[in-house]
Amino acid sequence: MLQKLSILFEDALIKEIEQHAVIKHFEKNELIIDINETISHIPITLEGTIKIMREDDEGNELLLYYMEALESCVVTLKCCTTKHKSEVRAITEDTVTLLFIPVEYMEKWMIQYHTWRNFILDNYSKRFNDMLEAVDTLAFMNVEERIIKYLEQKSEVMKSSKIQGTHLEIATELNSSRVVISRILKKLEHEGRLKQSRNEIEWLG
DSSP, X not given: OGGGGGGTSOHHHHHHHHHHOXXXXXXXXOEXXXXXXXXXXXXXXXXXOEEEEXXXXXXXXXXXXXXXXXOBOHHHHHHHHHTOOOOSEEEESSOEEEEEEETHHHHHHHHHOHHHHHHHHHXXXXXXXXXXXXXXXXXXXXXXXXXXXXXXXXXXXXXXXXXXXXXXXXXXXXXSOHHHXXXXXXXXXXXXXXXXXXXXXXXXX
16 A cells, blocks of 8 residues: 555655554545644545635634545644644545644654655645645635535545535535526526436436
8 A cells, every 4th residue: 555655756755654654444424623622643645635714703614625645634734843733624435544743753754855855845836736726716716606616626625527415415515505606507408518317416417
């Protein structure tokens, strides 16, 4: 399983990861990290996809980004370094295999291994851009445009045109209402851009 890390890290670092990290497996729709939980380990996805959600003061959720294979969560990294509790909720989109690295090795390896430093900095950069995109989507797109972008992105991430989920789940991730989401999905279906069946949407583009 850890052979996948060879495209990211040198052999010496992989050996250290083997010594100190823990591998855990999760089923679909399983909660990995919740808001206000203490973060003691840095997660790296080996297999599967995780959605990272934010919550406002009223309990409304918003999808920030997806965490895919050989990626980490920048918000988790921030909480690790500042010793703050989690500010996000991480939920599996499918079956997931995660590598958990104790937080005390993060700064040590930043100094010791340039590949680890590059990995952390690259993830900061990618997630910063993801969150800017999430803000832009909220600020500048109407709900129909946001739904289209959501379906395109999820289809790409899951590598399938068939997207599992209810209208309520989509509404939750887009911080909208189920009624609005259902109305727009029906409109897009009428336009031939998607097909709907029970708890599934086939995105046709």
